[in-house]
Amino acid sequence: MKRGTLRVSVIIPTKNEGEAIGRVLAGLPSDLVSEVIVVDCNSTDGTPDIAARMGARVIREPRRGYGQACLTGLASTSAPDIVVFLDGDYSDRPAELPFLLAPIIEGRADITVGSRLAGPRAAGALPWHSVFGNRLAAGLITLLYGIKISDLGPFRAARPDVLRALALEEATYGWAVEMILKGAIRGFRIVEVPVSYYPRIGKSKISGTFRGTIGAAWFIFSLIARYYFSRRSAQARQSA
DSSP states (O other): OOGGGOOEEEEEEESSOTTTHHHHHHHSOTTTOSEEEEEEOSOSSSHHHHHHHTTOEEEEOOSOOHHHHHHHHHHTOOSOSEEEEOOSSSSSOGGGHHHHHHHHHTTSOSEEEEETTTSOBOTTSSOHHHHHHHHHHHHHHHHHHOOOOSOOOSOEEEOHHHHHHHTOOOOSTTHHHHHHHHHHHHTOOEEEEEOOBOOOSSOOSSTTSHHHHHHHHHHHHHHHHHHHHHHHHHHHHHHO
């Protein structure tokens, strides 16, 4: 891939990110990004209006779910070379986008994942249970799937043909781990990149609530187990 002619689509799922979305959009490197798609789920704080004024293409997605928003955004991209997924709360820094793109541009990766646990992290940016859960999930993935990762961070990039081949379908919290698991099973190159992480602006929909934390943990660990045992069953059938 040649950087000068590269088309990069950035997808940002939002729900009531009015305090942060302006900073997120302003921080994106304009020389690298071809289009920005904000997929909004029923915001009541003016998030879509702010995003539209700043030049983003806003798509309303009334169906709930982080994965649903990402899938809707992906289906709306305009023939990109790389697709980037970024949260709208300004916890990840958009200016670090080149770190995610570099391994793909250089032909070393098909998917890149920003690790909040491998890079500098501001105090209080991730609550202890999020750090523990991410380390545990990443450790299980490393053990069971053979790819070394430390985090399931939401700041990530991938080639669109790879995303199509993975046929992602999880509409909720499990979408992010589904990408990694299916990518590992299909043999795609997944490269982790250290990124900095800061306290989000506004209240978290996942780690900031008991229900969100339990829901995320359930989807993540159940998917890790489901895909592992499905693969083992398929391998056993092939050997029989």
